[in-house]
Amino acid sequence: MSTRNAALALLCLAAATAGAASDEPAASAVTKRPRPRVAVALSGGGARGIAHIGALRALEEAGIPVDAIAANSMGAVVGGIYATGKSAGELEEIVRSMDWSSLFSGRPDRRTLPVARRADRYGSTAGISVDWKKIRLPGGLVAEHRINRFLIEYLSPAGYEAGEEFDRLPIRFRAVATDLGSGEPVVMGQGDLARAVRASMSIPIVFPPVDWEGLRLVDGLVVDNLPIDVAKVFGAGVVVAIDIGSPPLEASDYESALGVASRVNELLTRRRYRDFETQADVLVRPDLGAHSTTDYSGFDELIEQGHAATMAQVPAIRESLAKAGITDLAPRLRGPRGPRLEGTPIREVAVEGTDRVTDRLVRHSFNIPVGPGYLMQRGLRAFDKIDATGLLERTWMEFEPAGDGVKIVLRAKEAAPNRAEVGLGYSEWEKARGSIRLRNQNTLGFGEQLELLLAASDAETLRQLSLRSDRLFVSGLGYRATGYALTDKPRYFGDEGSETNRAKFVRDGVEVALRSSLERWGLVEAGARFGRVRTRQQVGVALPEASDQVGALLGSVVVDTLDDLPWPEHGQRLALRGEWSLDGLGADRKYWRLAAEGRLGQQVAKRLTLQVDALAGLAGDDVPAYDWYRVGGTELLPGYRHEELKGACTLAGAVSLRYRLLGQLRVVARAGAGNVFAGTGDITLDGLRWGVGTGLYHPSPIGPVALELGVRDGGRTVVSLAIGWH
Numbered sequence: 001m002s003t004r005n006a007a008l009a010l011l012c013l014a015a016a017t018a019g020a021a022s023d024e025p026a027a028s029a030v031t032k033r034p035r036p037r038v039a040v041a042l043s044g045g046g047a048r049g050i051a052h053i054g055a056l057r058a059l060e061e062a063g064i065p066v067d068a069i070a071a072n073s074m075g076a077v078v079g080g081i082y083a084t085g086k087s088a089g090e091l092e093e094i095v096r097s098m099d100w101s102s103l104f105s106g107r108p109d110r111r112t113l114p115v116a117r118r119a120d121r122y123g124s125t126a127g128i129s130v131d132w133k134k135i136r137l138p139g140g141l142v143a144e145h146r147i148n149r150f151l152i153e154y155l156s157p158a159g160y161e162a163g164e165e166f167d168r169l170p171i172r173f174r175a176v177a178t179d180l181g182s183g184e185p186v187v188m189g190q191g192d193l194a195r196a197v198r199a200s201m202s203i204p205i206v207f208p209p210v211d212w213e214g215l216r217l218v219d220g221l222v223v224d225n226l227p228i229d230v231a232k233v234f235g236a237g238v239v240v241a242i243d244i245g246s247p248p249l250e251a252s253d254y255e256s257a258l259g260v261a262s263r264v265n266e267l268l269t270r271r272r273y274r275d276f277e278t279q280a281d282v283l284v285r286p287d288l289g290a291h292s293t294t295d296y297s298g299f300d301e302l303i304e305q306g307h308a309a310t311m312a313q314v315p316a317i318r319e320s321l322a323k324a325g326i327t328d329l330a331p332r333l334r335g336p337r338g339p340r341l342e343g344t345p346i347r348e349v350a351v352e353g354t355d356r357v358t359d360r361l362v363r364h365s366f367n368i369p370v371g372p373g374y375l376m377q378r379g380l381r382a383f384d385k386i387d388a389t390g391l392l393e394r395t396w397m398e399f400e401p402a403g404d405g406v407k408i409v410l411r412a413k414e415a416a417p418n419r420a421e422v423g424l425g426y427s428e429w430e431k432a433r434g435s436i437r438l439r440n441q442n443t444l445g446f447g448e449q450l451e452l453l454l455a456a457s458d459a460e461t462l463r464q465l466s467l468r469s470d471r472l473f474v475s476g477l478g479y480r481a482t483g484y485a486l487t488d489k490p491r492y493f494g495d496e497g498s499e500t501n502r503a504k505f506v507r508d509g510v511e512v513a514l515r516s517s518l519e520r521w522g523l524v525e526a527g528a529r530f531g532r533v534r535t536r537q538q539v540g541v542a543l544p545e546a547s548d549q550v551g552a553l554l555g556s557v558v559v560d561t562l563d564d565l566p567w568p569e570h571g572q573r574l575a576l577r578g579e580w581s582l583d584g585l586g587a588d589r590k591y592w593r594l595a596a597e598g599r600l601g602q603q604v605a606k607r608l609t610l611q612v613d614a615l616a617g618l619a620g621d622d623v624p625a626y627d628w629y630r631v632g633g634t635e636l637l638p639g640y641r642h643e644e645l646k647g648a649c650t651l652a653g654a655v656s657l658r659y660r661l662l663g664q665l666r667v668v669a670r671a672g673a674g675n676v677f678a679g680t681g682d683i684t685l686d687g688l689r690w691g692v693g694t695g696l697y698h699p700s701p702i703g704p705v706a707l708e709l710g711v712r713d714g715g716r717t718v719v720s721l722a723i724g725w726h
Helices: 003-017 046-061 074-083 088-097 145-161 193-200 228-233 257-277 299-323 359-365 376-388
Strands: 038-042 068-072 126-130 172-179 185-188 210-212 215-219 238-242 282-284 346-352 392-402 405-414 418-427 431-441 449-456 460-472 474-488 491-493 499-502 504-518 522-536 546-560 570-581 591-603 608-621 629-631 645-647 649-662 665-677 689-700 703-712 717-723
Touching (some): 038 074, 038 228, 046 074, 046 088, 046 238, 046 299, 068 228, 074 145, 172 228, 185 193, 193 210, 193 215, 228 238, 359 376, 376 392, 376 405, 504 546, 608 665, 629 665, 645 649, 645 665
Parallel strands (some): 038 238, 238 282, 346 405
Antiparallel strands (some): 126 418, 210 215, 431 449, 449 460, 460 474, 491 499, 504 522, 522 546, 546 570, 629 645
C-alpha cells in the first residue's frame, strides 16, 4: 500500500470513528420543476468512477430518464458534467481526452509554462516552501491547478447559465463533501458548480481543502461516499444507487499496522452507507475487481463493467417505475436558461487574496481585458499563465453577473517567497546525481526569480546563481543574468568502445541575455558569455593542459509545444542555437558554432506513440575540444554510450515507437544513425553509424524510469538504466 493511501486511510479512520455523519443532510431550496422520476446516487472511488459513464450510458440506451443526481468525489465529477446536459457519449469523449495520470501527478503541464521556465534538466524530487520566519507546509501533496482548470472548463459555463442554482441545470444535481470543522456532511446545491465538485473530490492530504461559505471542505468519502440519503431528498419516484467503491482488500493487505488501519477504514466507510442501501430502490455494484482507485488506465473495461452491471438491473428499475406509477419516460424540456458565459461582455476583473504580490503584477499575467466578450479558451490561457509565474500557491477563477456582463474573480493564495527543492537521479553515464535548488520569488517586486542551483554527479559539478525576469522596462522583453562554476567531465572512449577516462573542463563565468517569450510556445534570446575554461590533463585522455579566455555572442530561437521533453506524446520542439567566439570580446580562440535540434511526439494509435529526433551541428575555425558536439546514447544512437562520439560537427537522427502495455508502463523500440565530423566539408551520409534499441519506460513520481538495451553496428551492446530527469 502506498504512503499516500496509508495516510488517507488513517485520516479517514479518525474521521469515521468520530461518528461525524449520523444525520441526514438537508437539501438547498428547490426550483419549481416536475417531480423527478429517477434520481441516481453516484459513489466516489477515484479511477474506478470511470465506470459511472457506462452506467449512465446503459440508462440512456434503456430509455430510462435521469432527472436528478447526488454524487461524491469522482462520482461528482462524472455526475456534475452529465448534469450540464452532456450525453454519456460526450461525457466519455471528454474523459478520454484527458491525461488523468498527469492530471493527478502534481507536476505542471510543461506546455503552460513559459519556455524559459521549463526546468527539464534538473527536475525536483521533493521540496518545501519557506516564509521568512517559518516553513510553510502544502495544503495537499498534489498541486491542484490542472484539476481546477479541468473543472472550470467543463462546469463553470453551465453553472453560470443556471444562476448558481443546481436545480436549474438540465439535470438536478447535488455534490457531497465533509466539513473539516464539525465532521458533518455538507450538501451543495447552490453556488459555484465547479467549486462544489472540486470540494467533493478534495481527497484529504492529497488535495488542499476547499473554502466554502466559511467552511473548510474535503472529500465526502469520509462521511457519505454513496449519498443515497441525499438522492432520496429529491423526492424521486425511483432511486438508483451505483456503487463503484474501493477494491476489496485481501487478507495479506492488512497484515501490517497500516494495512489494518486501511481495512478498518474500509469497514467503517461501508457501514456508513450500508445504513442507506435499503433506501435505494435499485442498487448497482459493477464488478471492477481489484482495479486501483489510482489506476487511470483500462477505461474500456471500466466503462463496460459499469454498462453491463446497470443493464442487468434495467428490469428491476422498470419494475420500480411501474410500482411508482410512472409511465411517462419521455425527455423533459429544460426550463428557461440564464445568460450564457461564452461571449458575455467582461465588465470587471478582480483579484482577491494577494498582499505581497501586487494586483498590477498579477494582472500582467492574468491579462483578461475588460470589454470584449469572454472566451473560455482565452480565459484558461490567462489562468495557466498566472499559475506558471510561481507567485501564487493556489488559484481559482469564478464568474459573477455584473449588469449586462460578467465579473471575473481570480481568487488566490500567495506562494511563500522562498522554496527549496532537491532532485535525485541515476543514469548509466552520470551515475548517481543530486541537486539542490534554492529559489526566491518576486525578489525586486516585479516578478523576478533569484535562484541558486547546486548539482553534482560523476559527469559534472555545478554551482550557478541566476536572476531572471519576464519583464524589463516594457512588457514582452525579459532578461537573465547567470554566474556559474561548472566542472564538466565527459567520458572518453577507445576504438573498441571501452571507456578510458573522463576529461575535465573547468568552466566559470557569466552569461547575460535579453529574451522575449512568444506566448507559451516560443523563446527568442540574444546575449553574451564571458569567462574562462581550463582544461585539466587526465590519464588516458589526449588533451593537454590549457586555459582559454572566453568571450562570445549567443543567440537562440526555441519553439516548444511538447507535453513532455524526454518522452513526448504530443507536440514538437525545434531549437536553433548560435555561438560566435570573438577576439574582440577577449576570447583566446575565434570560432563559431550553429546547432539545430528537433523532436516530434505524435500519438499514432490508441496506445502507440511515434517520436522523431534530429540533430545537426556545424562549426568553423578553431573549435576547442570542450565545445565539440557529443553524440551517443539511447535517444539518438542506441548501442553507443552517452557522448561516446565527439567532434566539431555532427549529424544524427532517430525514430522510436512506444506502446503502452499496462497502466503507464511502455515498451519502446528505437533506430538511429549519426556521427561526428572534423569539419563541415567532411559531413557525408556514408559516414553515419547506426544502432537499434528496445526497452521499458515508466513515468514514475520521481521522474521517468527507463531500462534499455542497445545494439550498434558491429554487434556491441549497451544496457542503459535512467531514473529521474536528465
